[in-house]
Amino acid sequence: MSTRTALVLLEPTGGALSEVSAESLTFARHAAAEVHALVVGADASTLAEEAGRLGATVVHGAAATSGDAFSAYAPAAWAAAVVAAVEASGATLVLAAGTPRGNEVLAHVACRLGVAMAANVVQVDGDDGGSMVVSRQVLGGTALEEMRLTDRVALLTVAGHACEIEPAAAPAAAEVRPLDVALDPRDLVVRVVETVAGEPDASGALKSAKVVVGAGRGVGSADGFKEITDLADLLGGAVGVSRVVTSLGWRPHHEQVGQTGSRISPDVYIPCGISGAIQHWAGCSSAKTILAINTDAEAPMVTKAHYAVIGDLHEVVPAINEELRRRRG
Amino acid sequence: MDVLVCIKRVPDTGGAITLTDDGMGVDSRLLGHTVSPHEEAAVELAVQTAKATGGSATVLTVGTDDSIEQLRNAVALGCTSPVLVEVEPDRLGPADVAGMIADVVRRHEERGTSYGLVLLGNDAADTGDFQVGVRLAYELGRPVVTGVSRFEVDGEEVTARVESTDGTDVYRLPAPAVLTVMEGGVEPRYPSVPGRMKAKKAVVETVEPTHEPVGNGRVRLKLPPAPPTRVEILGEGASAAPAVVDLLEKLGVAR
Ligand SMILES: Cc1cc2nc3c(=O)[nH]c(=O)nc-3n(C[C@H](O)[C@H](O)[C@H](O)COP(=O)(O)OP(=O)(O)OC[C@H]3O[C@@H](n4cnc5c(N)ncnc54)[C@H](O)[C@@H]3O)c2cc1C
Numbered sequence A: 001m002s003t004r005t006a007l008v009l010l011e012p013t014g015g016a017l018s019e020v021s022a023e024s025l026t027f028a029r030h031a032a033a034e035v036h037a038l039v040v041g042a043d044a045s046t047l048a049e050e051a052g053r054l055g056a057t058v059v060h061g062a063a064a065t066s067g068d069a070f071s072a073y074a075p076a077a078w079a080a081a082v083v084a085a086v087e088a089s090g091a092t093l094v095l096a097a098g099t100p101r102g103n104e105v106l107a108h109v110a111c112r113l114g115v116a117m118a119a120n121v122v123q124v125d126g127d128d129g130g131s132m133v134v135s136r137q138v139l140g141g142t143a144l145e146e147m148r149l150t151d152r153v154a155l156l157t158v159a160g161h162a163c164e165i166e167p168a169a170a171p172a173a174a175e176v177r178p179l180d181v182a183l184d185p186r187d188l189v190v191r192v193v194e195t196v197a198g199e200p201d202a203s204g205a206l207k208s209a210k211v212v213v214g215a216g217r218g219v220g221s222a223d224g225f226k227e228i229t230d231l232a233d234l235l236g237g238a239v240g241v242s243r244v245v246t247s248l249g250w251r252p253h254h255e256q257v258g259q260t261g262s263r264i265s266p267d268v269y270i271p272c273g274i275s276g277a278i279q280h281w282a283g284c285s286s287a288k289t290i291l292a293i294n295t296d297a298e299a300p301m302v303t304k305a306h307y308a309v310i311g312d313l314h315e316v317v318p319a320i321n322e323e324l325r326r327r328r329g
Numbered sequence B: 001m002d003v004l005v006c007i008k009r010v011p012d013t014g015g016a017i018t019l020t021d022d023g024m025g026v027d028s029r030l031l032g033h034t035v036s037p038h039e040e041a042a043v044e045l046a047v048q049t050a051k052a053t054g055g056s057a058t059v060l061t062v063g064t065d066d067s068i069e070q071l072r073n074a075v076a077l078g079c080t081s082p083v084l085v086e087v088e089p090d091r092l093g094p095a096d097v098a099g100m101i102a103d104v105v106r107r108h109e110e111r112g113t114s115y116g117l118v119l120l121g122n123d124a125a126d127t128g129d130f131q132v133g134v135r136l137a138y139e140l141g142r143p144v145v146t147g148v149s150r151f152e153v154d155g156e157e158v159t160a161r162v163e164s165t166d167g168t169d170v171y172r173l174p175a176p177a178v179l180t181v182m183e184g185g186v187e188p189r190y191p192s193v194p195g196r197m198k199a200k201k202a203v204v205e206t207v208e209p210t211h212e213p214v215g216n217g218r219v220r221l222k223l224p225p226a227p228p229t230r231v232e233i234l235g236e237g238a239s240a241a242p243a244v245v246d247l248l249e250k251l252g253v254a255r
Helices: A019-031 A044-053 A075-089 A100-113 A204-208 A222-234 A243-247 A278-284 A300-304 A313-328 B037-053 B065-076 B094-110 B132-140 B193-201 B237-250
Strands: A005-009 A034-040 A056-064 A093-097 A117-127 A132-138 A143-149 A154-158 A175-181 A192-196 A211-215 A238-241 A268-272 A289-294 A307-310 B003-007 B057-063 B080-086 B117-121 B144-148 B150-154 B157-164 B167-174 B177-181 B205-207 B218-222 B232-236
Touching: A005 A019, A005 A075, A005 A100, A019 A034, A019 A093, A019 A117, A019 A154, A034 A044, A034 A075, A044 A056, A044 A175, A056 A075, A075 A100, A075 A175, A075 B144, A093 A100, A100 A117, A100 A154, A100 B132, A100 B144, A117 A143, A132 A154, A132 B218, A143 A154, A204 A238, A211 A222, A222 A238, A222 A313, A238 A243, A268 A313, A278 A300, A289 A300, A289 A313, A307 B237, A313 B237, B003 B037, B003 B065, B003 B094, B037 B057, B037 B117, B037 B150, B037 B177, B057 B065, B057 B094, B065 B080, B065 B193, B080 B094, B094 B132, B094 B205, B117 B132, B132 B144, B132 B177, B144 B157, B157 B177, B232 B237
Parallel strands: A005 A034, A005 A093, A034 A056, A056 A175, A093 A154, A117 A154, A211 A238, A211 A268, A268 A289, A289 A307, A307 B232, B003 B057, B003 B117, B057 B080, B080 B205, B117 B177, B144 B177
Antiparallel strands: A117 A132, A132 A143, A143 B218, A192 B167, B150 B157, B157 B167
């Protein structure tokens, strides 16, 4: 049993605890004896109950000693808050979600504390209090690396879906403690000055869709997408594509699924003319059911799928659309 | 503005991967090699910036002399004066790589080339450490933004754009700075014939690493167990459509 105190950097969304932060808190509880949380740029008291339910005993609410420095995201300032919270809590383990901001802030913290950081950790393999071995995703999630962390403070970001969110055995509201953070002007040089909503995360619909119709090189051309988008519309779903499709300019990048695109977890994923390269698989493997449509019965996407239709997508997809329309009358 | 862009040779693993016997690396003997899509975008942005500002786009990698292939590819796309920090990269950690890049930046500065921007990929396709750019910025005492998909340079001011769940986050920061690039904001170009000719002739500056690496804490790599083949073939061609729709109805997604 670990004797560590863990500090979890929360990433609230719209005043509530995000799913990834709930996962980080659950993960921390399995890895440490006591869990503290840190909130920067949001009201700690509104999160205390939820954080407590997930096992945090203390929530530190960061406030800059001068001004409203935390009102906009500034990675170095957030890192300064984490360092202050490490001192206040005595934590020897710091966790954040493996999100763009989680990875960015902890990388700053690693530089400030002069310690190593492990990104996208899926489990703790062992911990003797001084040295900790973790498994983390490498090669886009196709392999795991066992990494040893030996510094006085171990830093890690938690990979998405590394654990199931689970309330604590004896949940209680966490105690809220204000945390004064003295900032250097240099910590605010890099700061979000504006957020342009214009195209509000174009990939949002894809990430939250219950059904995603995938399309790869097999579609053949930008003009070949009509039947694909029709199928997505008929099922009330979204279109997701392979990198071949975006690099050929057939569809915009925000539709790309994979290691360097979006990670999706729909109820049903229907990849059409996608071979199932590992970098694509990294983005779609959490789909509950996969139905592949491919001319090649040996394609990795077919062998990894739950269901498949072997054939030319330009014949199969229109036939499915026709059948859907027919049954609806 | 003079720009330095840092790339990494990684195995082009489309299918299953095999580990080396000691479990410390990927057996890449039968694989092609490439750079991450993030770095392809970084190279494109470096070349565009050099062109727009009348500066240069220098390309650098840390690795064995095999990586000269990736350096030459970048030269074919418009980069110049390729630099190889020659070292076996497998035992290096992110702090080592950042330190080695910083040394080159400082040495080139002594020679009269000051980089207004250093660009890297957001994360390497193989090790996925998500921190080399930030560590480099701290080494050099420069501001850094990660995950940038597009940016503009206006004199000494850089406006960088990061796609987030709420929209596009805009940062404004002074050069010299470090940016890590996320693919999606620009379309990488294809090499031209004169570009390829230039690449063949380019002289690679090879430098020795200046310090002993601290390492990456790697104990070993392991592969998750391969999922058993579970596929049920619903049919072939258009005649499978009724079976597909039956399934979609059963799954509750064909309203
Ligand atoms: C570092 C790195 C990151 C990457 N990130 C991503 C990523 O985020 N997302 C991603 O998708 N890729 C990514 N890739 C690229 C990836 O390796 C593959 O090249 C890509 O996914 C292949 O796309 P595809 O399946 O559309 O094309 P192919 O691999 O060419 O497959 C085409 C498939 O279509 C089938 N087909 C052809 N014609 C038909 C037809 N008429 N009807 C039905 N089936 C047909 C073929 O049998 C084949 O299976 C990355 C690569 C690297 C190196």
